[in-house]
Amino acid sequence: MPLLPRRFERIKSVLNRRISDLTVLIENVEKPHNLSAIIRSCDAVGVLEAYAIFNKEKFLTFNSTAQGSQKWVKINQYKKTTEAIKVLKEKGFKLYGTNLNPRSIDYRKCDFKGPTAFVLGAEKWGISEEASSLMDEHIHIPMRGMVESLNVSVAASALLFEALRQRQVANMVPESGEGMSQETYKEKLFEWAYP
Amino acid sequence: MPLLPRRFERIKSVLNRRISDLTVLIENVEKPHNLSAIIRSCDAVGVLEAYAIFNKEKFLTFNSTAQGSQKWVKINQYKKTTEAIKVLKEKGFKLYGTNLNPRSIDYRKCDFKGPTAFVLGAEKWGISEEASSLMDEHIHIPMRGMVESLNVSVAASALLFEALRQRQVANMVPESGEGMSQETYKEKLFEWAYP
Ligand SMILES: C[S@@+](CC[C@H](N)C(=O)[O-])C[C@H]1O[C@@H](n2cnc3c(N)ncnc32)[C@H](O)[C@@H]1O
Ligand SMILES: C[S@@+](CC[C@H](N)C(=O)[O-])C[C@H]1O[C@@H](n2cnc3c(N)ncnc32)[C@H](O)[C@@H]1O
Numbered sequence: 001m002p003l004l005p006r007r008f009e010r011i012k013s014v015l016n017r018r019i020s021d022l023t024v025l026i027e028n029v030e031k032p033h034n035l036s037a038i039i040r041s042c043d044a045v046g047v048l049e050a051y052a053i054f055n056k057e058k059f060l061t062f063n064s065t066a067q068g069s070q071k072w073v074k075i076n077q078y079k080k081t082t083e084a085i086k087v088l089k090e091k092g093f094k095l096y097g098t099n100l101n102p103r104s105i106d107y108r109k110c111d112f113k114g115p116t117a118f119v120l121g122a123e124k125w126g127i128s129e130e131a132s133s134l135m136d137e138h139i140h141i142p143m144r145g146m147v148e149s150l151n152v153s154v155a156a157s158a159l160l161f162e163a164l165r166q167r168q169v170a171n172m173v174p175e176s177g178e179g180m181s182q183e184t185y186k187e188k189l190f191e192w193a194y195p
Numbered sequence: 196m197p198l199l200p201r202r203f204e205r206i207k208s209v210l211n212r213r214i215s216d217l218t219v220l221i222e223n224v225e226k227p228h229n230l231s232a233i234i235r236s237c238d239a240v241g242v243l244e245a246y247a248i249f250n251k252e253k254f255l256t257f258n259s260t261a262q263g264s265q266k267w268v269k270i271n272q273y274k275k276t277t278e279a280i281k282v283l284k285e286k287g288f289k290l291y292g293t294n295l296n297p298r299s300i301d302y303r304k305c306d307f308k309g310p311t312a313f314v315l316g317a318e319k320w321g322i323s324e325e326a327s328s329l330m331d332e333h334i335h336i337p338m339r340g341m342v343e344s345l346n347v348s349v350a351a352s353a354l355l356f357e358a359l360r361q362r363q364v365a366n367m368v369p370e371s372g373e374g375m376s377q378e379t380y381k382e383k384l385f386e387w388a389y390p
Binding site: 014073157 | 239
């Protein structure tokens with residue numbers, strides 16, 4: 001089916017606003033509605049590609065909560081924590097582990113304007129010791145209630161929205177494709193327009 | 196079982212930080228994991244009581260995502276939209292409907308330091324025409340992606356965290372019980388400590 005011009009314009013306008021230096025790495029997040037809500041928030045904020053570690057012999061599964069956003073945010077999937085982290089470090093990302101340990105700092109006090117990857121952990125266990133030991137910084141969203149943590153998709157979204165807010169205040173949010181290299185732009189446009 | 200002193204101190208310290216003039220009204224949000232994530236975020240931000248409209252002959256149901264937070268955030272449940280809204284207006288809340296209509300404004304441009312109620316709609320349909328017509332203001336979280344809306348629990352949390360942020364910047368966040376009347380404080384303490 002030929003691509004309608006209106007559709008092509010819509011795809012381009014979204015790609016124009018994508019941000020290649022803001023991402024999440026999710027480690028063994030399992031529940032489809034959490035994965036789905038996280039990817040949907042990535043799409044909404046403008047994350048170009050996301051990263052996932054899945055130790056088990058499993059695939060990421062989404063449900064209706066994703067609303068199809070998994071088609072618009074590529075997820076790079078790894079089996080080994082070290083492997084995923086190596087890739088992100090080589091790309092120049094600063095890795096922010098989400099932890100409530102004493103070294104961890106209030107997310108509002110951090111500067112997320114540089115290349116930023118938020119590392120989020122499994123529903124039950126949080127991020128692994130291994131991942132934790134490889135982080136550049138440990139951050140948390142302060143909790144004021146009886147329950148000690150947030151739902152993982154809520155935490156991921158709060159962090160992404162805070163990074164977006166900081167970049168908006170600093171006038172650093174792409175509007176015309178400047179959020180990625182020209183090469184990447186061409187590749188993505190082809191991928192999105194002719195899947 | 197007698198209440199341990201440590202537990203009593205913990206309960207008091209959380210109650211000391213509760214905020215009575217910040218809340219959500221959820222209209223026919225149905226999925227247990229969404230309801231659960233919303234209530235968990237209310238607890239985390241410090242919402243004292245939440246509000247729900249449920250037209251159907253149904254009860255609110257929670258799952259493990261709530262982590263027990265439904266015990267710490269009372270939910271006032273109504274069958275009629277008009278009834279719930281009347282109660283909130285009488286309490287002096289300004290009602291912010293979440294809508295993507297042309298009248299709706301960017302949530303970052305609003306001032307949520309006064310008595311604030313965020314009105315959130317059902318997963319499929321959004322807020323009703325009836326609720327919509329009774330709002331004081333219409334707001335939205337700008338969407339930069341292909342999908343047109345956020346998961347409802349993510350949207351609720353983003354709004355609550357923004358309200359909290361604004362109040363923190365203005366030094367308006369309660370730390371020692373000043374977020375509610377003394378009478379309410381006494382009642383809640385009794386309710387929480389001796390359920
Ligand atoms: C439900 S939590 C895991 C709780 C686990 N018991 C622990 O202690 O880490 C799942 C994930 O959500 C994210 N998360 C939850 N609450 C958070 C908070 N307050 N700040 C930052 N991330 C949070 C983290 O990525 C965490 O690994
Ligand atoms: C999935 S949305 C409903 C979508 C529905 N098709 C509509 O047009 O309203 C469910 C609820 O999440 C909240 N929501 C989702 N995206 C939002 C956004 N960008 N800004 C504010 N609230 C949002 C609203 O409360 C909405 O009623």
